[in-house]
Amino acid sequence: MLQRDGLRDWRRRQSRLLRPLPRSFYDRNARQVAPDLVGCLLVRREGKKTRVGRIVETEAYIGEHDLACHARAGRTARTEVMYGEPGHAYVYLIYGVHPMLNAVCGPGSAANAVLIRAAEPVPGELPLLHSATGPGNLCKAFDIGLAMNRDDLCDPGAALFIAPRPAEGRKPRLWRGPRVGVDYSGEWASRKLRFLDRDSAHVSRPRPPQSRMSEGRGSVPRR
DNA sequence: TGCCGGATCCTG
DNA sequence: AGGATCCGGCAA
Secondary structure, three states, rough: OOOHHHHHHHHHHHHHHOOOOOHHHHHHHHHHHOOOOOOOEEEEEEOOEEEEEEEEEEEOOOOOOOOOOHHHHHOOOHHHHHHHOOOOOEEEEEEEOOOEEEEOOOOOEEEEEEEEEEEEEEOOOOOOOOOOOOOHHHHOOOOOOOOOOOOEEEOOOEEEEEOOOOOOOOOOEEEEEEEOOOEEEEEEOOOOOEEEEOOOOOOOOOOOOOOOOOOOOOOOOOO
């Protein structure tokens, strides 16, 4: 049990080192922020527990002119937070079922946001409650609900924030592709605003051609 | 006030 | 392939 206490202390020390990305990080177009968030650490503090995951997939939603972005309808009660200070959470419910986590971006009051679509476990940290592959699953794994809408991700005491890429962490090899589930948005559906770490086994579908675990349902290498 | 359509996921 | 399940946005 000494060993386990040691591990707990180690985790506590590690998690104290995690600090939120500064607001200036988010105060840019989501097109710039989204790829920079891949490899960063999603941190959820709940009671005495701190859960950490490495973000491996994001999507940029770049403002009112982006027909896939909720702000396409302009300023409304729901989208208000996207026009506010960068660095806050925008959480909404999709299909009446799944909460989705976004980080509000800028510049300034431009209604930009980055959807956080997947995270992978970090060795040495608490195991995640559940797979964090896919935006709905990710919210479940980190216990993120609608109540966290508008929370400030830059507050050092926040229950939810994103910490910078660890210096010792591997640098992601990024792949860029079209966003998922936005076929209704015309030409915006084909814009490559989805970013993922090609070497992660925890990205959602559809996976890029030669990523780890890219084998779809029952497909077999050809000969 | 009512209706419609989602930035999804899981099962059959 | 389809259902779950509910909220925001828009038309009436």
